[in-house]
Amino acid sequence: MATTAQPSRLSRLLALVPYFLARQGISIDQAARDLGVTPRQLTKDLEQLFVCGLPGYYPSDLIDIEFSEGVVDVRFTAGINRPLRLTTTEASTLLVALRALVDARGTVDRDAARRAIAKIERAVGSTVPSVTGPDGDGDSVEESPIVGAIREAVRSRRALSIRYYSATRDSVSERVVDPIRLQVVDHNTYLEAWCRSSDGVRLFRFDRVDAATVLDEPATPPGDAVASSQSAILSEDAGLPTAEIEIDASELWVLDYYLIDPLEPVGDRSDPSLPLRGRLVYGSPEWLARFLLGFGGRIRLVGEPEIVGAVTDTAAAARARYR
Structure with a gap:
């Protein structure tokens, strides 16, 4: 039994x-x-x-x-007068994982995953783009056209034209890519694809894709690119310089928005109030200087004396204007 x-x-x-x-x-x-x-x-x-x-x-x-x-x-009741509900972060994490299951190859019950997505979104009023498909009550779950195009390109193995914003380069570019697979990294969904302009495998974060169009040609990524999964820290900006930085505990949220590889465990430190060291991928010394200035000393470079000097001089000049 x-x-x-x-x-x-x-x-x-x-x-x-x-x-x-x-x-x-x-x-x-x-x-x-x-x-x-x-x-x-x-x-x-x-x-x-x-x-x-x-x-x-x-x-x-x-x-x-x-x-x-x-x-x-x-x-x-001490305030526990309602059944436990998902927080927005918990719901978003579940939605990302369920959407990855929908796109996964193999024996996956995609209808069950879509029904779960629909119920979670109705419960929390999620604004995260979802997967199209019927739920158990006959309702349909909507998704953005961009997300739909990306997923369709992966499913049908078609080439994809995208307009993409690179946070580290602070620029928007038009690219044609050959989709390989989807990845979920730290609650964000990425398209892993062969980028024809970069001639290499890159990861493209969903929320940084401004436009996506499925092309009428098959995706043709090289065989060795399909066989191995791309590292998230390389992302769409592989080949760019890196700098070691020290991040105050109050600014650790930047790990979710910039290409920063922590050099020590984030969630298992003896003193969480201490700064964290990481390796930041950046596009140019000018961009790096602007990035550091925006945090007012709460994120600092380790080494790189020329850039540190430029940041110090710019900050001193700004202070002098207000005297």
């Missing part, structure tokens, strides 16, 4: 308060049957909830549930 996987204790604890709030006075035995646990386990869960609550953790801050007489009454 097939068995149904039980939810983790944490997920069960988070669901208990809304459940009992909607069923004041329910017996522990009945609740245990509804929740698929034993009365003994449910009692242990309630005892755990009894010492949980809001920061401060004084008696008035703790969840107050009465269950001593065999029935359960909720007197104070």
Whole structure:
């Protein structure tokens, strides 16, 4: 006989308060049957909830549930009065992963993935472009024309004409590319493709593609390019110079927007308040100087004395204008 996987204790604890709030006075035995646990386990869960609550953790801050007489009454929820919902970040991460499944080759239930995408987007009101396809209720899920063109080129193995913004070069270029596959890196979706103008494999981030048109010719990437996956740090700007930088903890968000390869683990540091070192890909010394000036010293170069001097001189000149 097939068995149904039980939810983790944490997920069960988070669901208990809304459940009992909607069923004041329910017996522990009945609740245990509804929740698929034993009365003994449910009692242990309630005892755990009894010492949980809001920061401060004084008696008035703790969840107050009465269950001593065999029935359960909720007197104070400590704010946990609704079922757990996805945050925008969590929902976006799930959507990106599900869309990658839709585009993956092999035995993937694409209809199930599309239905999951539709339900998540309806629940959170996501503005992230989604995958076209019917959901279980007969509704359709819309996607932007650009995203649709990119995905169609990958599916049909057709060449693609794109207009692309390069953040490190601070420029827009027209390119013809031969799609290879899609990649998901740090919650962003990339098109991996053979770029004919660069004569190499590049990654193109979806949200930096300003226009995309599927061409009436097959994609013909070299065989060795298809066989190996491209590194995200090389992206569409392979061959550009790099510089070692030091990033204050308050500015680590730049890792999501620029080609920066962390030189140490980001999420597993002994002191998260310390600066992080990384390697930044940049287009020109002038661009790098503007980039550093924009952060007012919160991102600094390690080495590169000529560029450091240019940044210092520009900052000094700017201060002098306001004296």
